[in-house]
Amino acid sequence: MVDTLMETFAWDSSYVPNLAGAIAMVTGIVMWVTSLPYFRRNKFEIFFYIHHLCGLYIVFYVLHVGDSWFCMILPNIFLFFIDRYLRFLQSTKRSRLVFARNLPSDNLELTFSKTPGLQYTPTSILFLDVPSISKFQWHPFTITSNSNLEKDTLSVVIRRQGSWTQKLYTHIASSLDSLEISTEGPYGPNSLDLRHDSLILVSGGSGISPFISIIRELIFQAQNHSTKIPDVLLVCAFKYYHDLAFLDLIFPPDISVSDISRLNLRIEAYITQEDKKPEAANDYRLLQTKWFKPQPLDSPISPVLGPNNLLWLGVVILSSFVMFLLLIVIVTRYYIYPVDLNTGMIYNFSYRSLWDMFLGCVCIFVASSIVFLWHKKVSKEENKESSEQVRSVALQMSTSSPSSWFYGSERELESAPYQSIVQATSVQFGAKPNLKKILVDAEGSKDVGVMVCGPRNMRHDVARICSSGLAKNLRFEAISFDW
Numbered sequence: 001m002v003d004t005l006m007e008t009f010a011w012d013s014s015y016v017p018n019l020a021g022a023i024a025m026v027t028g029i030v031m032w033v034t035s036l037p038y039f040r041r042n043k044f045e046i047f048f049y050i051h052h053l054c055g056l057y058i059v060f061y062v063l064h065v066g067d068s069w070f071c072m073i074l075p076n077i078f079l080f081f082i083d084r085y086l087r088f089l090q091s092t093k094r095s096r097l098v099f100a101r102n103l104p105s106d107n108l109e110l111t112f113s114k115t116p117g118l119q120y121t122p123t124s125i126l127f128l129d130v131p132s133i134s135k136f137q138w139h140p141f142t143i144t145s146n147s148n149l150e151k152d153t154l155s156v157v158i159r160r161q162g163s164w165t166q167k168l169y170t171h172i173a174s175s176l177d178s179l180e181i182s183t184e185g186p187y188g189p190n191s192l193d194l195r196h197d198s199l200i201l202v203s204g205g206s207g208i209s210p211f212i213s214i215i216r217e218l219i220f221q222a223q224n225h226s227t228k229i230p231d232v233l234l235v236c237a238f239k240y241y242h243d244l245a246f247l248d249l250i251f252p253p254d255i256s257v258s259d260i261s262r263l264n265l266r267i268e269a270y271i272t273q274e275d276k277k278p279e280a281a282n283d284y285r286l287l288q289t290k291w292f293k294p295q296p297l298d299s300p301i302s303p304v305l306g307p308n309n310l311l312w313l314g315v316v317i318l319s320s321f322v323m324f325l326l327l328i329v330i331v332t333r334y335y336i337y338p339v340d341l342n343t344g345m346i347y348n349f350s351y352r353s354l355w356d357m358f359l360g361c362v363c364i365f366v367a368s369s370i371v372f373l374w375h376k377k378v379s380k381e382e383n384k385e386s387s388e389q390v391r392s393v394a395l396q397m398s399t400s401s402p403s404s405w406f407y408g409s410e411r412e413l414e415s416a417p418y419q420s421i422v423q424a425t426s427v428q429f430g431a432k433p434n435l436k437k438i439l440v441d442a443e444g445s446k447d448v449g450v451m452v453c454g455p456r457n458m459r460h461d462v463a464r465i466c467s468s469g470l471a472k473n474l475r476f477e478a479i480s481f482d483w
Contacts, residue, residue: 020063021060024060027053030050030053031054049136062357078360081360082320082368086372092182094181094299095301099111100172100290101288102288102290103249107245108160109157109249113301114302115303116152118302120147122192122210122213126185127140127185130168130180130181140185142156145213145252146213146217148220157206157249194221195228196230198442198448199230199450200235200439200451201215201235202435202450203452204236209246210453211234212249215263219263229263229264231264231266233267234265236268239271240274244269244427270432272431276430316368320364328356435461435465436470440471450476453479
């Protein structure tokens with residue numbers, strides 16, 4: 001309108017470069033468009049790869065606004081790049097895969113070795129990368145194990161759907177005796193509030209996975225007799241009868257009767273796509289287990305900065321930021337300022353921004369690498385001890401009674417915890433759970449925690465009931481893994 005369109009492509013050396021802002025804006029629009037639900041859910045790889053342009057966006061944004069305005073978002077950018085670099089360092093290690101279980105419900109359970117010092121909260125996730133399938137694809141999966149009960153192992157459940165998981169299933173079903181897998185994480189909430197009089201856990205399909213880790217956490221807490229344990233009602237909906245194999249994952253393999261004696265657990269299972277138990281259903285179907293041989297480069301999953309991960313993370317953040325401030329002062333005082341003084345010209349606007357980004361990256365690289373390499377050197381001996389522990393665990397599990405790998409079978413007397421699952425489960429065919437009745441009937445308890453994980457409609461239905469006022473003691477929390 002004012003005949004100044006060409007100024008969009010101007011790159012002023014002494015003031016704001018308009019072209020850099022235009023590039024940042026176009027990049028941001030592309031990232032925004034590909035983050036819409038259609039791309040996230042149907043074209044995930046496009047969404048995933050396009051968002052790597054965030055680095056390009058940040059560079060041109062900083063070039064456009066300059067170093068002064070960059071300081072307004074500097075803490076966020078600084079923390080983001082520290083986290084991203086540490087994740088990269090963790091992903092360079094190969095994780096020790098101990099065994100994989102093929103569940104009858106088209107699900108896989110992968111069990112990794114971990115260091116005893118690795119702690120994580122229930123509902124946490126672990127990112128996996130299998131280079132033989134794709135070197136760049138990282139996928140998050142729910143952790144079903146508990147860091148307090150299982151000191152040396154970590155397990156995730158993977159539902160076989162989509163091309164990547166189908167290829168993983170094929171790899172594991174093949175004759176390979178080892179599989180290279182890299183991991184990032186675990187990632188999850190800092191804490192999880194389970195202090196209720198009773199808990200109602202509502203799940204649909206594979207949404208039961210995070211509740212397995214919650215129930216195992218309650219088993220651990222029950223070992224302390226001074227801790228009040230809530231009554232637990234697990235309402236799970238499955239499409240088919242064989243999906244009930246998920247229930248066999250609730251208790252760890254080596255759990256004893258005394259460990260669960262204080263846990264009051266009821267399970268209501270609903271089979272929505274079948275009117276009755278299939279005649280061809282094989283209750284004695286073996287949960288096939290495949291063991292993997294350890295490789296020289298394999299190592300247990302461990303915190304990227306060692307057992308005191310948070311402490312060392314604070315050291316990295318503080319030392320790298322102080323180093324960055326000192327270098328900025330030195331460069332400005334002994335290089336940029338003399339150029340301004342001697343030439344009588346303002347130092348290049350874009351170069352000042354490049355100095356900030358370069359020095360920030362150098363400081364993050366130096367501080368993070370020093371702490372990471374020092375921890376790696378210290379942990380070599382610990383990894384040897386952990387490997388011995390994993391071998392003993394693997395030997396113990398591989399020589400245990402085969403009956404512990406069945407669902408719904410007549411187990412030995414010493415397998416009472418597994419018997420209790422079958423006895424405590426009420427299975428209804430051809431029906432969906434009446435969520436309104438289940439939640440309203442829980443009004444007798446003073447404080448009822450309601451957690452739901454499953455399809456969107458199920459989460460919305462539970463949220464609507466909890467907020468309707470029919471029962472005033474419901475505390476709602478949704479667990480969603482939708483992108």
